[in-house]
Amino acid sequence: MPDLSSDRPDEKRRQDSAEDIESTDFGLIDAWIDEENAPSTQSRAQRRWQRRKNIDANVQQALNGIPEDMEALGALAKALPEEGQNEEIIVEDEEEQPATAAPEAAEEMRIAVEVAEDGMEAAITLLDLTKTTPRPDLASVLEFLSVEYGVIAGIDAKKLGELIERARREVVEGPILIARGRPACPGEDGRIVFPFATDSGEESQPIGPELRQAMREETPRAVLRHNLQTCLVAPGQTLAEVLPPGEGTAGHDVFGQPLRQPGQPAERPGAGDNVTEEENRYLAAIYGYVCLIDNALHILSPLWISPDGMKALFIHFFQICKEPLPESDWIMQLLEKSDVRHGIQETGMEKLCAGTAKKTRRALLLARGEPVQNGADAYFKPAFDFTSRPGKMRQDGSIDFRDRNIIVGVTADQHLGEFVPAAKGTDGMNLRGEVLAAQDGRESEFSADEGVRAEEDEAGITRYYAEREGSVRCKNGKLSVLPVVAVDGDVDYAVGHIETRADVQIQGSVLSGFHVRSLGNVVIGGRVE
Structure with a gap:
């Protein structure tokens, strides 16, 4: 506030006052500046009182904008000289009579304000303007509230004006609420959206760990016994989207400090197996089943690999969402990720890519390894039945335990049988292309004895014939006819x-x-x- 009681020259005081007023950026006081610089026959004191009167009128016109431009009103009030402040009278004309002294200093206004701890309410507890001259106006009280208490927002200008009028007549005691902040409107909490719609259009969440448990079964039949409802997704498909919390509507306290109450952010799931995260979206990296395990999104491969690594089957569960039609590249990607390089079944691939009814549970063979074929051991293949038996079934259903077939008679030149040597084994190969070594058959000793002749063919098979009539016997690797x-x-x-x-x-x-x-x-x- 400019010091009008100083001994500075008159022109200097005019410049300081004009600079202070211009700094308020309040356009209503332009007339005052023009008036200060214009020539006049009035004394300086007279012009001062007239100037305050004009500004008071302008302030009253601006009150409709309170509290939108509270800072401008405060600046205006600071620019005005205090009513009771003495001012030196300078005689501008030698013929002008000396000016009388300024009015006697008035008693300051008494104002007490109580502000709530949260800063959302301010109340006047005491307002005494009975002895204050000149009478303070609304702008003066607003400036006081701003400077002394920092209260600048949410002020009820109409009520405050009424209190000022009342306080000029009597002491006003409160508390009387004069300012109230505007609470912030809370924003919506963030959330996770899963874009999986069922046939009814309802949002569906991914299945949990039961899908992983089902795919760990040892047989396809055991896998399909888990009657699950699942969602197959395509590579690049959006699995989930994180919606950010809302900002809400900002409020303010009586000090003009902004108040905000944004919503709480959603608990973001983790990006698990075969899932990528891009900003607020989770995307599938492969074709497969989406599931949510321990708050992490995963894509489980629909391929079931047998424990011995010899079969790969596509497991199709009941679908509750719209199923993307698989492409051969997607299936090959699954096979490669499962390290399947050998035995891919083209027929199975074609059936799968042709589509499967969404409500079907099935296991479709996509790859098969080549099993090991171990060689057979060497053995004698008889041309007659010489195996002893516990008895022979009679026609009436009873058993003749005396018929044991212990002694078998043969005739001369009768074919007795052949001896097959041990066979070589054939190696196999699993789905990973690894060779599975086979075992060769075991050789054994077998020869013709008394009364038997042997004949070997080109394949290395030895055939035996009886040289005479008698009873045949095969014991300890020797064949004889007695x-x-x-x-x-x-x-x-x-x-x-x-x-x-x-x-x-x-x-x-x-x-x-x-x-x-x-x-x-x-x-x-x-x-x-």
């Missing part, structure tokens, strides 16, 4: 019936119920029961 059937003990359940063209020699007895039939001689050392 002219005499020799029984060291009794003809009982261990031997069974004897039927042969050769001679028979029995050291023991022929027990009851057993028979011996021969075209040759039969010698029994014991008895016949």
